[in-house]
Each structure stands twice: as C-alpha cells, then as structure tokens.
Amino acid sequence: MNLFNVYPLNNITITKAQGSYVWDENGVQYLDMYGGHAVISIGHTHPHWVKSIEDQLEKIGFYSNSVIIPIQQQLAEKLGKISGKEDYQLFLCNSGAEANENALKLASFHTGRKKIVAFSKSFHGRTSLAVAATDNKSIVAPVNETDNVIFLPFNDEKALQQYFNNFGEEVAAVIVEGIQGVGGINIANESFLQLIRKLCTQYNCVYIADSVQCGYGRSGKFFSHDYAGVNADIYTMAKGMGNGFPVGGILIAPHIKPKYGLLGTTFGGNHLACAAALAVLEVIEKENLIEMAKQRGMYLMNKLKAIDTIKNVRGKGLMIGFDVPETIKDLKNKLLFDYNIFTGEAKPNVIRLLPSLALSRKQADEFLEALNEAIAAVKTPNLKEKVEKVAE
Numbered sequence: 001m002n003l004f005n006v007y008p009l010n011n012i013t014i015t016k017a018q019g020s021y022v023w024d025e026n027g028v029q030y031l032d033m034y035g036g037h038a039v040i041s042i043g044h045t046h047p048h049w050v051k052s053i054e055d056q057l058e059k060i061g062f063y064s065n066s067v068i069i070p071i072q073q074q075l076a077e078k079l080g081k082i083s084g085k086e087d088y089q090l091f092l093c094n095s096g097a098e099a100n101e102n103a104l105k106l107a108s109f110h111t112g113r114k115k116i117v118a119f120s121k122s123f124h125g126r127t128s129l130a131v132a133a134t135d136n137k138s139i140v141a142p143v144n145e146t147d148n149v150i151f152l153p154f155n156d157e158k159a160l161q162q163y164f165n166n167f168g169e170e171v172a173a174v175i176v177e178g179i180q181g182v183g184g185i186n187i188a189n190e191s192f193l194q195l196i197r198k199l200c201t202q203y204n205c206v207y208i209a210d211s212v213q214c215g216y217g218r219s220g221k222f223f224s225h226d227y228a229g230v231n232a233d234i235y236t237m238a239k240g241m242g243n244g245f246p247v248g249g250i251l252i253a254p255h256i257k258p259k260y261g262l263l264g265t266t267f268g269g270n271h272l273a274c275a276a277a278l279a280v281l282e283v284i285e286k287e288n289l290i291e292m293a294k295q296r297g298m299y300l301m302n303k304l305k306a307i308d309t310i311k312n313v314r315g316k317g318l319m320i321g322f323d324v325p326e327t328i329k330d331l332k333n334k335l336l337f338d339y340n341i342f343t344g345e346a347k348p349n350v351i352r353l354l355p356s357l358a359l360s361r362k363q364a365d366e367f368l369e370a371l372n373e374a375i376a377a378v379k380t381p382n383l384k385e386k387v388e389k390v391a392e
Contacts, residue, residue, distance in 0.1 A: 010336065017044030020356050020363050022342070033367055034342040038181065038213045038319070038354040041240030042283040046358075049243055049279040056275035064266060071274040078281045079251075083222040085235070088251040089258065092269030096212035096238030097125025099248040100175065102263050103234045104129045107173035107206035110256050115167065117174040119154040121183030124175060124210055133175055135183075154180065155192050160199065168203035173234075178224030181213035181354075184346035185314055185321025193228035200233065206256075207232045212248075213319070216240035217284055217357055220294025220317030227316070240357075245276035289357040293317040296359050303368050309375050310351075320353040321346065328378040338377070339370040 014030075016023040020043060022030050032040065042049060056071070063069070072092060080086035093099055104116060118124070118133040125131060132144045135151055150167075152159050164171070174196050180186040200207040209215075209232035214224040218240060225232055233256065238248035248268070252258075267273070284290060297317040304313040304322055311323040324331050332351055335341040344352035355363075 019043040030340040033355045034344045035354045039239045043356045043358045052275045052279035093248045095248045097127040097130045099236035100124045100130040103208045111172045113172035114148045115170045116149045123182035164199045171205040173206040175208040177210045179214040184350045190228040197230040209235045212238045217290035242276045247273040293357040324349045334374045
C-alpha cells in the first residue's frame, strides 16, 4: 500500500528534535524557524512536556467524555488565567479545522442564522464548513460549496460596514484571523477588529477570532486579537496548544449557553492531550515565553528591515513574514538545503518565520547570518563558476 500522495515533500527525514533544532537520519542539524507550521510553541521535546505526557500515560491514556476527567478542568483554569479569559467556557477538540467547524456551528445554533462573513486570503481549515470559509477555491470540493459564506476584502472597513447595513440581520458570525498565516502574514488592523466587534454587538451575531495559528502567545499577546483591545465571542485554538500533540479547543463567551448534545467529540479533551496542553501552559508561564516572543520578534523584524533585498517585513512577535523578490526566488530552498534552516512560505513569494517561542537571541542571530549569506549566494549563483573559469 502507498501513501495518498497529497504533500510535496522535501527529501529530508527528521529523526530527532530538541528545542529549536532538529536532526535528520544522517545526523545533520537544522535550525527550525518554521516550528512545524507554528505548532512548536515551547520547543521540541521540552523535558517538562515529555514528562507530563509520560506520567499521564502511566496512569490512563484515554477514556471518553462520558465520565469526569479532572485534568480537563485543570487545563481550563490554567488557560483562563494565562489568556485573561477566566469567565469564558472551554470546549476541547482535536485540531484547528475542528475548532473552527465547531465555532461556526455554535454561532449558527446561537443566532438561528446561516450567513457567515469571512475575508479574502483567509484560511480556516479543510473540513466542511471551515473550508467553505477559506478563500482558496482549489481546496473547496463541490460538496463544500455554499452561498452561506460571504467573502469581503480583508481590512476593508467600508465594505464590511456596507455589507452589515444591507444584510446584518442575516449574519450568524464573522470569522477572522488576527494575523493571516497561510494568506501571507497579513495583520488585521486594530480598527478593523474593533469594527467587527461593534457590528457583531449591534446585530447580535458572533465574532469568531480564529487564533489557530496566531494565538497561544505567538504574537506577543496570548491572542493577536488582544492588540485591538476587544473581546471576541469565540476564540479558536490548536497548533501551539499541544506543542505537537494533537489538541484543539474553543473559548466561548459566557452569554453563549451550553446544552447537552450541542457539541461533541470522541477524542477531544482526552487525558494525554490535556496533559500535553497543560504542560505547554505551565512552560509558557514559567519561562515567560509570551514576552520572550514579543521581544525576540521585535529584534528579528528590526534586523530584517535593514536587509535591502527582501521587502515588506511584517508581523507581530514570532509570526513574521517578508516578500522575496523574483531575483532571489530560490531563497527558501537555499536556506534549507545549503544552510540547514527550515522556514515556511506563502504563495507566491512570502517566507514565513514561525519558530518556537523559546527561540534564543543566539539562534536568531544564527538565522540572520545565514539569511544574509544565502541572499548573497542566490543573487550571484554562478559567481563560483566564473571565478574558477578565470583562474583556469
């Protein structure tokens, strides 16, 4: 049997990981500035995280949500404290797509409405309604197509206001990333998020803050939406929540009331997932990683903005993007295969940096030095050959 071939793969096999480094089967070390797609929040195989999972596994790995699972409440209390949303409610699931799916479904239940407002270049997942709210036609199957999702231009306050003026009474929810990840590190304007909050309150619809990639401290605040000084009705989470262990969740404002059977999941909130997620929060708190992400991100962006060749450096905390001109279009591959550095990308020409929140100053400098060398090498790819020919 073969694997279903849907991933374009780099010819690299990672067999070991620690902190911000990974190693391949030949023992070659790589600096991980990608974090497995913003998943590695506290560093690969953090010892506290490993021990928490091991200790839990020796007790019980799984039982269903038909019984009391005390570690779920422990996780909820710690999450409320660190996020500042202590009066919210927590529903646990398994992934970011599932978190957004449940958030959208809950919004429709709560309002009795069907229309969802999403935005250009959004990415909310690959499941049925999450992918329908994703601005990428190539991954939306015919069965996912619906007239219930309306796409508006990102950060266009006039278009948003006009839509609500005409159709606000039909809207169940507005779903928006505080920083678009797959879309290319596009930051939602604070005034844009404030308008979403105002309109959702005015028309009694649900503000869903998709924080799957831009949440969990990555932006330098727990939720990137916090920069706008507003509270969403639902926050969706995953990726950095488990540091690699599959776990997702939604934080739900107190005015949205639960009832039996409204939402459900088999594996969501299982003992091992909660142990992993609780360990992540404990490390974030103990090691002050949210503030570290903010400071390290400012340092990186200041240094990146001083590099003339790359363009439009933007981001918050350790969620950073920059445009790669056509003259150095091979920069990402150069960094990976010649300088052993993993980075992310967004089509057509964006490099994304999504490292562990525990990235050290030394590791940031290691990346910057390699980046400058790689840029020079890509700009003059045949220089070595020319020098050799002259020497002959």
